[in-house]
Amino acid sequence: MSSEEPESFTEDFFKICLNQILELSNKYQDGWKLHKKEEFGSVFxxxxxxxxxxxxxxDLQDIHVTFEYHVTYHPSYCVPVLAFHIWKQDGTFLALEDFWKYCSHLKNSNMYDTLTQLDHPVLQRPILTLHPCKTHEIMRSFMKHSKNPVISWLSTVGYAVNLKLLKEYQNVC
Incomplete structure (x- = not known):
């Protein structure tokens, strides 16, 4: 990120960061896919x-699940958002409260301050979300030094929802 880049996080800059993630994903066959909502000019x-x-x-059993992670831009908070769906093997969604039971690494957190269900900023339908209210504060430390603040942020918060990035992403920051 250049020193001319403003401290605010714009949607245009978000799109530049996503393009870099997609280039790395394609290079390392990591599975990230781009989605566009042309009528809004939004991408995720x-x-x-x-x-x-x-x-x-x-009293719990191990559970096999599929996560579908979404990285999108939240126009009200002006920050990236990490949202996700979780499916059990039978195809039903895993509820937020059930997911929380498996998050022993977050037990000292207030569940609803950390994870919540919000409307997807682009799709406008409910999705589990790392709450965006603290994202600006977290990203502030990356904005001047990181070449890709979205990767830096995902590397920091992804653990909360089992998102692991290849080390090649972190090498870019």
């Missing part, structure tokens, strides 16, 4: 990832 990327959520407590 998605990636699916299958995994097993380990039961942190004896």
């Amino acid at each position: 990327i998605t990636k699916k990832s299958r995994m097993t959520l380990s039961a942190p407590e004896e």
Whole structure:
């Protein structure tokens, strides 16, 4: 990111960051896909990832799920948003409260301050979301030093929802 780049995070700059993520994804066959909503001029990327959520407590069982991550721009907060759906093997959605039971690494957090269900900024339908209210604060430290603040931010917050980035992404920052 150049020193001329403003401290605010614009949707145009977000699109530049997404293009770089897509270039890396294509190079390393990592699975990110671009989606456009032409009538709004909005874009977002998605990636699916299958995994097993380990039961942190004896009364729970490990569960096999598919995450579909969405990285989009939130026009009200002027920040990127990490949103996601989680499906169980039978094709039903895993509810936020059920997902929270598997998040022992977040137990000291207030669930609804961290994860919530919001309308997708582009698709305008409910989706689980890392709440965007603290994103600007987190990103402030990346804005002047990172070549791609979206990658830096995803590298920082992705762990909360089991999103793992290849080290090649972090090498860009």
